[in-house]
Amino acid sequence: MPGVSEKAFRRKAHGCRRLYLYGQAVPRARQIQHAHLGGQSHKLYALEPRQQHRGAAGKRQGREKRLSMRKKLMLYLCTMVMAGLGIVCLLLVLTRNLFGTHKQIQDVLQMQLDSSTAQMQEDLEQYTGYGLSLSGQISQNIDNQLKNNAKKLTDNKDDQEALIELQRQIYPEMNTTIQICRPSGVYAVLDATVNTKISGSEKSRSGLYLRLKNVTNTGNLMAETILFRGSPDIAREKELELHNRWNLEFNTDVMPGYHTLVDEKKRKGMSYFWSEKTSLTGTWEDVMLLCVPIIGNSGDIYGQCGVELNSMYFNQNYTAVDSKYGSMVTILAPVSDQILEVQKGMTGSTDGTWLQSVEDLKINHKKYYNEYFSGQGEFIGLQKEIQIPGEKEDRWVVAVLLPKDKWQASVWRNRNYMMLAGIGFLVVMFFLANHLSQRFVKPILRGFSDIVGNKELLRNESGIEELEELLRFTGEQKKNEKIHTQSLPPNIEELFTRFALGVCTLTKTEYIIFHYYMEGYEIAQIPEIAFISMSTVKKHNRNIYEKLKVSSYNELMLYLDLFERCGRISELER
Numbered sequence: 001m002p003g004v005s006e007k008a009f010r011r012k013a014h015g016c017r018r019l020y021l022y023g024q025a026v027p028r029a030r031q032i033q034h035a036h037l038g039g040q041s042h043k044l045y046a047l048e049p050r051q052q053h054r055g056a057a058g059k060r061q062g063r064e065k066r067l068s069m070r071k072k073l074m075l076y077l078c079t080m081v082m083a084g085l086g087i088v089c090l091l092l093v094l095t096r097n098l099f100g101t102h103k104q105i106q107d108v109l110q111m112q113l114d115s116s117t118a119q120m121q122e123d124l125e126q127y128t129g130y131g132l133s134l135s136g137q138i139s140q141n142i143d144n145q146l147k148n149n150a151k152k153l154t155d156n157k158d159d160q161e162a163l164i165e166l167q168r169q170i171y172p173e174m175n176t177t178i179q180i181c182r183p184s185g186v187y188a189v190l191d192a193t194v195n196t197k198i199s200g201s202e203k204s205r206s207g208l209y210l211r212l213k214n215v216t217n218t219g220n221l222m223a224e225t226i227l228f229r230g231s232p233d234i235a236r237e238k239e240l241e242l243h244n245r246w247n248l249e250f251n252t253d254v255m256p257g258y259h260t261l262v263d264e265k266k267r268k269g270m271s272y273f274w275s276e277k278t279s280l281t282g283t284w285e286d287v288m289l290l291c292v293p294i295i296g297n298s299g300d301i302y303g304q305c306g307v308e309l310n311s312m313y314f315n316q317n318y319t320a321v322d323s324k325y326g327s328m329v330t331i332l333a334p335v336s337d338q339i340l341e342v343q344k345g346m347t348g349s350t351d352g353t354w355l356q357s358v359e360d361l362k363i364n365h366k367k368y369y370n371e372y373f374s375g376q377g378e379f380i381g382l383q384k385e386i387q388i389p390g391e392k393e394d395r396w397v398v399a400v401l402l403p404k405d406k407w408q409a410s411v412w413r414n415r416n417y418m419m420l421a422g423i424g425f426l427v428v429m430f431f432l433a434n435h436l437s438q439r440f441v442k443p444i445l446r447g448f449s450d451i452v453g454n455k456e457l458l459r460n461e462s463g464i465e466e467l468e469e470l471l472r473f474t475g476e477q478k479k480n481e482k483i484h485t486q487s488l489p490p491n492i493e494e495l496f497t498r499f500a501l502g503v504c505t506l507t508k509t510e511y512i513i514f515h516y517y518m519e520g521y522e523i524a525q526i527p528e529i530a531f532i533s534m535s536t537v538k539k540h541n542r543n544i545y546e547k548l549k550v551s552s553y554n555e556l557m558l559y560l561d562l563f564e565r566c567g568r569i570s571e572l573e574r
Helices: 006-015 056-065 069-094 101-149 160-181 232-237 311-317 404-452 465-476 490-504 508-518 523-530 534-548 553-565
Strands: 029-037 040-047 185-190 207-212 225-229 241-247 286-295 301-310 321-323 326-336 361-365 370-374 377-386 395-403
Touching: 069 404, 101 160, 101 185, 101 286, 101 301, 101 321, 101 326, 101 377, 101 395, 160 185, 160 207, 160 232, 185 225, 185 286, 225 232, 232 241, 301 311, 326 377, 377 404, 395 404, 490 534, 490 553, 508 523, 508 534, 508 553, 523 534, 534 553
Parallel strands: 225 241
Antiparallel strands: 029 040, 185 207, 185 301, 207 225, 286 301, 321 326, 326 395, 361 370, 370 377, 377 395
């Protein structure tokens, strides 16, 4: 084709699928014609007809399945980003930060439950210890007073002065207990009354009941107390204010545990117990009382004493704890038949919840936590048994609860945030991959374009050392001259040697596929001519690329073209 243009020549070469210039033919190639390009004559070689059986459909299929370098690089980057995101998600799942919310809430509840139980156990043991000590001191004082008067306690019935004197004797110990222990109140009921002749005297008993005036003010060294039950003479002597619901004596019918403790048969050796929550007569307050019998040296029962914990005190000491799942409430209550009997126990602060202490809760045990139901709604929580002796031998527990609806809302909110963050991350990484692939591939494509256009390459640096060396070397050679192996730079010679050695490591099947590539076949055509599946071809391709240290089909064909142009294609033949 005399006078053919470069563009026409390349179009013709593309139509032959695989052409070799500079008189370098591969085995089973034939010369088809001469062409004049750049003022010189070149022999044009093409594959033998048996290798040209590939039709137009096969050519189109091969071109459709081939991806540009930029798209491949972008695909690799996106794959790495997705793999990294997948690893992060896996770690979050394994650490229960993404989908392990049930275990997370269990851990949060358990931590708060352990803390509340430990504090409550310590407080109750402290109050119990002070109550038992108070009982011993009161019984000793009463013994001394009765011994001096050579009387029994029952002999002081209807003797107002004697009962007032007994109150004077026990007051110091009671005041010391309330000042040091700081319960909301202390009391002592004596088995005697000032007047047995009045109506209801059988349930009226003398004694003292001191209460803190302000249970929330615990910072003062000396707490201010008021007299709830007892003689007004004691109030005047000790400068005590009378409670607005003051009475002279106790009503034993509403006094928890009194009839049990003063009766030896009913007491059955019981040394003390804590009462259920009860309303304090004449007030709006609910209290739990430590009930301890007062027993003299002779074994006589003098009455009952103990300490008081009211609802305000409990509310103050066990406040609602904020968490990312909502407010956690602490409850001390007995359990019976899968019912948390809130009405019989004490409830901490319920701020941020709808919990009411007048309604019991049904318990449904789950794997990670319990569900607690009432007419008002549903809670989730955990409970732990605590050792509290009761009059009826009830099983007491400390429970930590939080509203289920607030927990669910928090979980969904956190998951939505994580999903949005993940989507945002993918979008940013997609645009970043697109930008990086463009910046990386652009100088490479410019270098190849310069090779095709026979332009100067030395000024077009790609930033890739090996590619720059190759492009400079190729660009310095004239297109109409044969490349001599003697002129190869050391770096290029090293690449040639490494590639040839890699070919030697190919298996028989791998080499057959590799030889098809030498003959000009494309990946999409290998299954048809080799009678194997595309998946098998891809598997062998991965091994070929790994052994030859190439990353793509285009890079492999570049090496083959350079070996051919250097006259060293025979080094790749077996």
